[in-house]
Amino acid sequence: MRFPAPGRLGQPAAPRDATCPRAGRLVGAAGLAAGFVALLSGAAVAQACPPAPGEMCDVSATIDPRLGGISISGNGDVIAGTGLAPVGYSQALTYDRRSGDVTFLGALYVSRDVSRAGDVNFDGSVVAGTTNEDLPNAFRWSQETGMVDLGNLIPAGGITRAFGVNAAGDVVVGDATSVQGARHAFRWTDATGMVDLGTLRSGNLGRSEARAVSDSGTVVVGVSDTDQTDAGSTRRFGFRWTPESGMEKLVAPTVGTEGAARANDVSGDGRIVVGASVSIAGDIATIWRPGDLKGEYLGTLAETTADSTYSEALAVNDDGSVIVGVSDISDDTQHAFIWRSSEVVPGSTSLEPDGMQDLGTLAAGNSGRSVATDVTNDGTVVVGSAENDAGEMRAFIWRADTMLDHVNTGVAVQQSAQALAATAAHYGQNTVYQLGREVALRGPGGGDGARVSSQGNAAQQMPVAVRFGGRLAHTEDVATSGGAEVTAAIGLTPTLTLGGFVEIMDETDSHSVVSLDGTHIAGGASLRYRAAPDGTGL
Structure with a gap:
């Protein structure tokens, strides 16, 4: 539910088509190893473009922001946008932040395979947008149905x-x-068609x-001509529509004559x-609260x-506590902003603002x-x-206070995966090393090695091998890390050996989208069975 490219109220605003791309995904042995280590350490598995808190990353590898805006699913897993498809035309796409997968949604008319995404639903399974550049047609795409034409308001067809x-x-x-003859706002459901x-x-x-609809589908907002x-x-005003109230006019907070406005999104x-x-100064971002027109x-x-x-405010979150958009910072420059309220009380109309943040x-x-x-x-x-820095407009994802340019996100992920895979191999070698110590556990000539007992010589004794170690590593453009480890193997019986390791690792100076900053504990265990006391067999 997000709409337009910014524009002055005195000018028509171009519809906002959502956008975002693929930078890469972890695959093969490196990816599996990285995932294994992440599971052991409790860290998240690397993703193609999931900035850690405090980062904004560049995701323009597939999405071209010149084709429109960007829309993200309510749960944050999927981005919908528009990019250059393999067929050579711009097409709507979805980008899964969890897997890095990009799906081009195609078009309804093969003579001109053009489509643009307008919005994506909560879980990323449905995209709404427009296809056919010459005579635009509204579509709904889902994983089950593919792209479906939503029809028209009149039998003769026309633009949708x-x-x-x-x-x-x-x-x-x-x-x-x-x-x-003019284009009107519509609301579509499968049961009613376009209304x-x-x-x-x-x-x-x-x-x-x-331009937008609430989660329930019962509140619609946008812009309309007036008398x-x-x-x-003709002056245009924002509107809020519900089945009970119909279309209500939203106006500017100015005193006296009603000031023009437009509504871009609804919580x-x-x-x-x-x-x-x-306003007196110009067009200013505006919020309309319940019961306030x-x-x-x-x-x-x-x-x-x-x-x-x-x-201008372009989007708002689920409860209205966070608003994003664009604002002048000087006479000739505009920056993205986020506006937060410090407190939202359910059922209340009070939103105490923390103000705009650049x-x-x-x-x-x-x-x-x-x-x-x-x-x-x-x-x-x-x-x-x-x-x-090159003056190019790039699609981005932002989290918590800082922008970070990850132009080569795929390369960064690959480097991180390789580093983590090497670490996983290191862990595996430690365990295998201890398992390989089985012969040593028995000592020269097949006798027992070191004995451990808390109950004196009368207790059953088990052979044990223990090793202490440490490491310090620096991988350029990834991180600096160090750790201490303990690895051990215990002969439980003449045929069973238990091996394992525990490592405490600290990582600093992380530069990649795979962030393990801080102290982490990793561990692993193995059990080896050999049928023969001499170490041969299974």
């Missing part, structure tokens, strides 16, 4: 575009050519477009609407009003531009696009 989908993926919203939501203008004249004019042009619970509205300005990132005339860019010194287009339900992961 899908911009939002609810959590379950069974309600889609957008705009479509109406019987009046015209009308406009804020008398006689349902003019245009409207639905009001400004210098001969999952349907209570909070965000967008932008006019006039809204409240969120401000800008600029230090003074002289430095800023624009900000998310920076992917360029040195946070130079250049950036825009945040979506946020997960819990408000911890943000996606959007940002400029890098």
